[in-house]
Amino acid sequence: MSAEETSRLSAPERREQILAAAAIVFGERGYAGGTTDAIARQAGVSQAYVVRMFGSKEKLFRASALRAADKVGHAFRDTIATFNGDEDAEQKTLALAAAYTSLVADRGILLTLLHLFALGHDDTLGPLARECFLDTYRIARDEAGLTPEEANAFFARGMLTTVMLAMRLPDDAANPYASELMSCTFGELTTDLITLSQGQVPIDTSGR
Amino acid sequence: MSAEETSRLSAPERREQILAAAAIVFGERGYAGGTTDAIARQAGVSQAYVVRMFGSKEKLFRASALRAADKVGHAFRDTIATFNGDEDAEQKTLALAAAYTSLVADRGILLTLLHLFALGHDDTLGPLARECFLDTYRIARDEAGLTPEEANAFFARGMLTTVMLAMRLPDDAANPYASELMSCTFGELTTDLITLSQGQVPIDTSGR
DNA sequence: TCTCGATGTAATCAACTGATTACTACATAT
DNA sequence: ATATGTAGTAATCAGTTGATTACATCGAGA
Numbered sequence: 001m002s003a004e005e006t007s008r009l010s011a012p013e014r015r016e017q018i019l020a021a022a023a024i025v026f027g028e029r030g031y032a033g034g035t036t037d038a039i040a041r042q043a044g045v046s047q048a049y050v051v052r053m054f055g056s057k058e059k060l061f062r063a064s065a066l067r068a069a070d071k072v073g074h075a076f077r078d079t080i081a082t083f084n085g086d087e088d089a090e091q092k093t094l095a096l097a098a099a100y101t102s103l104v105a106d107r108g109i110l111l112t113l114l115h116l117f118a119l120g121h122d123d124t125l126g127p128l129a130r131e132c133f134l135d136t137y138r139i140a141r142d143e144a145g146l147t148p149e150e151a152n153a154f155f156a157r158g159m160l161t162t163v164m165l166a167m168r169l170p171d172d173a174a175n176p177y178a179s180e181l182m183s184c185t186f187g188e189l190t191t192d193l194i195t196l197s198q199g200q201v202p203i204d205t206s207g208r
Numbered sequence: 209m210s211a212e213e214t215s216r217l218s219a220p221e222r223r224e225q226i227l228a229a230a231a232i233v234f235g236e237r238g239y240a241g242g243t244t245d246a247i248a249r250q251a252g253v254s255q256a257y258v259v260r261m262f263g264s265k266e267k268l269f270r271a272s273a274l275r276a277a278d279k280v281g282h283a284f285r286d287t288i289a290t291f292n293g294d295e296d297a298e299q300k301t302l303a304l305a306a307a308y309t310s311l312v313a314d315r316g317i318l319l320t321l322l323h324l325f326a327l328g329h330d331d332t333l334g335p336l337a338r339e340c341f342l343d344t345y346r347i348a349r350d351e352a353g354l355t356p357e358e359a360n361a362f363f364a365r366g367m368l369t370t371v372m373l374a375m376r377l378p379d380d381a382a383n384p385y386a387s388e389l390m391s392c393t394f395g396e397l398t399t400d401l402i403t404l405s406q407g408q409v410p411i412d413t414s415g416r
Numbered sequence: 417t418c419t420c421g422a423t424g425t426a427a428t429c430a431a432c433t434g435a436t437t438a439c440t441a442c443a444t445a446t
Numbered sequence: 447a448t449a450t451g452t453a454g455t456a457a458t459c460a461g462t463t464g465a466t467t468a469c470a471t472c473g474a475g476a
Contacts, residue, residue: 008442008453028329032241036434046455051435114326118319120375121236121410129375134385141385152392156364163367167328167337177342177349184360202329208432216423216472244464254425259465416462 011053018043018050020108022064025203027111031061031119041204062128065116068109069132075099076139089150096144100158101189107200110162161185170197219261226251226258228316230272233411235319239269239327249412270336273324276317277340283307284347297358304352308366309397315408318370369393378405 009017021043025034036057040047054060079099083092103110113132120129140151164185172178173194183190217225229251233242244265248255262268287307291300311318321340328337348359372393380386381402391398 011453014453030238030240030323030326032238033327035432037432045453047434048436048456049454052454057434111326111329114371115238117371118238118322118326118374119241120377121319126376126379130377130380130386133371133375133377134380134383137385137389141388148388148392152368152389153364155389156361156368156393159367159371160360160364163322163325163341166326167341168334169328169338169341171334172338172342175342177345178338180349180356181345181360181363184356185364219423222423243462245462255464256426256466257424260424265464 014043014045014049015053018045018053018060019064019067022060023068023106023108023112025108026061026064026115027108028203030115031125034061036060037208038203038205047208058124061116061125064112065128065132068112068116069135071106071109072100072103072113072136073139075103076136077143080139080144083144089146092144092146093150093154096140096154097157098189101161101186101193104165104193104196111166114162114166157185165193165197168197170194222251222253222257223261226253226261226268227272227275230268231276231314231316231320233316234269234272234323235316236411238323239333242269244268245416246411246413255416266332269324269333272320273336273340276320276324277343279314279317280308280311280321280344281347283311284344285351288347288352291352297354300352300354301358301362304348304362305365306397309369309394309401312373312401312404319374322370322374365393373401373405376405378402 018039022034022039025039025042028034029038036050037047039060040050043050050060051057054063076096076099079095082095087095116125116129117133120126122129137151137155140146140154141148146154164182169178169182170193173182182194186193226247230242230247233247233250236242237246244258245255247268248258251258258268259265262271284304284307287303290303295303324333324337325341328334330337345359345363348354348362349356354362372390377386377390378401381390390402394401
């Protein structure tokens with residue numbers, strides 16, 4: 001992904017590339033901790049270009065968060081579209097959970113959303129956090145047809161999953177408590193998620 | 209809390225005061241976003257004093273996170289100490305959940321932990337995050353005697369609770385989806401948590 | 417009362433970082 | 447071929463912030 005010697009790209013292509021880089025950097029370091037320079041480096045462009053394309057770091061973060069929430073929404077809707085109406089709640093929940101965990105492969109988006117949620121006290125980012133979260137909740141309730149209790153249990157599991165991935169618990173797979181918790185949370189996908197999580201290379205950290 | 213005209217205090221007293229202020233500031237703004245100056249202002253001391261007492265911002269954050277995890281551990285152990293061995297899993301889980309939500313009153317500690325967990329990719333803070341989390345998990349498994357599945361469900365609910373509070377979802381109590389989700393997650397404590405959450409005044413944000 | 421250690425601050429520094437500006441290079445259409 | 451708009455960068459600036467230093471003030475014990 002980084003250090004690609006791509007020549008000129010169209011603005012929409014660069015935009016997507018920068019947003020992908022932003023998801024990784026913001027996902028690992030959060031809003032305040034993620035620098036536009038680190039994002040630029042990850043995307044293979046100059047820091048000035050990143051700022052100019054999005055106007056400001058905050059606008060870039062907003063775009064990054066909205067893109068992440070959009071990806072979650074699309075993954076859910078794609079799954080819901082496969083329902084034929086005969087599924088019970090457990091089947092639907094399992095299918096949605098599988099869709100959610102598959103998003104781990106899209107590096108950074110789940111972690112960027114977690115950082116966004118954690119910044120709910122911020123005057124300008126807080127409303128965005130609540131909007132993104134409630135939009136997703138709405139999909140589970142109205143489009144997937146889960147009951148409040150089912151949706152609640154589903155989101156609880158989702159949050160635990162996200163936090164465990166943010167903590168890099170798969171790095172502690174040798175720890176019996178960690179491995180027990182992961183098996184219990186991820187089920188059959190545990191080994192897949194562990195290899196997936198450990199295969200993600202660190203972002204460039206050297207000076208400007 | 210802030211702008212107190214307290215005269216000289218002993219070092220341990222100041223230390224605790226600064227740690228309480230740090231929990232609030234780090235809880236709202238995260239590690240990178242929380243400045244030593246904001247913490248100093250919240251504690252009513254100078255920025256230089258905050259840094260010197262803890263050596264560095266990172267050491268202060270570590271102390272703040274450890275203190276938060278310690279408070280969670282103590283709350284759990286205090287609850288576990290009331291068990292007489294006749295409780296079933298649901299009773300124990302409910303009692304622990306009540307203990308956890310009561311920690312919301314200790315402003316910032318749950319949110320500081322969430323920010324710590326979200327920084328699990330950090331080279332130096334990541335191990336601390338996993339340690340704090342697994343220590344708490346260990347208490348639920350070995351000291352409270354929950355099964356892996358019970359502990360899993362308990363932590364899932366706990367994470368959802370924490371994220372909802374971080375997002376300030378109680379501010380959206382007028383939103384039917386938000387209120388439904390809160391009722392479902394918090395049960396009878398919903399109204400208490402809403403008033404508690406809304407009573408917490410913003411931290412000082414004016415210039416240095 | 418007079419030290420002397422501990423509490424505490426003002427002033428300042430150096431590094432970092434988001435943003436801006438002026439510029440270059442490439443592609444496409446006429 | 448040349449003009450023009452778009453992609454892209456190097457250089458630089460100004461504000462912020464963690465850290466350091468030198469200094470001030472309080473209180474307890476000899």
